Amino acid sequence: MRPFLLASALGLLTLTATAQRASINRKTVFTDVDGRVLSKDEYKAKLRTGQFKVYNPQAEGKSFVSLSLQPADTPDAVRLKALTPLRAFNTAAPSFTATDLQGRTLTLETLRGKVVVLNFWFVNCPYCLEEMPNLKRVVTSYQPQDSVVFLSFALDKPERLKKFLEQRGDFGFAVVPEAKSFAQQFAIAGYPTTIVLNKQGQYIYDQEYTDNTVRLEEAIRRGLQP
Structure with missing residues (x-):
């Protein structure tokens, strides 16, 4: 299960x-x-x-x-503490090559110089779905600029994801299907999890369930700083 x-x-x-x-x-x-x-x-x-x-x-x-x-912990405490030592802040995220539902191939190397927001989820996770409207609001606030990339890794098969997104609407993130291997690569233990990588591909934010997006947005702003 x-x-x-x-x-x-x-x-x-x-x-x-x-x-x-x-x-x-x-x-x-x-x-x-x-x-x-x-x-x-x-x-x-x-x-x-x-x-x-x-x-x-x-x-x-x-x-x-x-x-x-x-x-709750203070924002400073959240800023300094990742969910797992494997994602310790200011350390490099693992390299990856992923293909989304649109057939686009993304690699961490080609995303250097951009802030990357990663979201790990699956269709039958009600709290993943619950946070999506607020995540989409964050995505919308950074469009049409391309300084921030929003990429999600879903556990489900492509056909199920396409049907889900057609019925519910997208949440602004590119969606990589059948992403269990990526979840393992990033040591994901709970869903949903959202991670922010700075322009150098280093962890700067790591939280489960981001329905409150204040700290997520603060992390993105920090990542965009020179």
């Missing part, structure tokens, strides 16, 4: 092994930093501010019993 982490969904960096396999249901209780019970939408809205992160996830079997909040 494809890995799908609540960490991906809610921006949490670490969960217990049990919690990583769990999911939200109608019985899940959401609480604020002071213990006040929240609705699911209120909980997610607070996460989207970037001021909070998931705290103390309690799971039974494959379901979350409760999820709380605690203050």
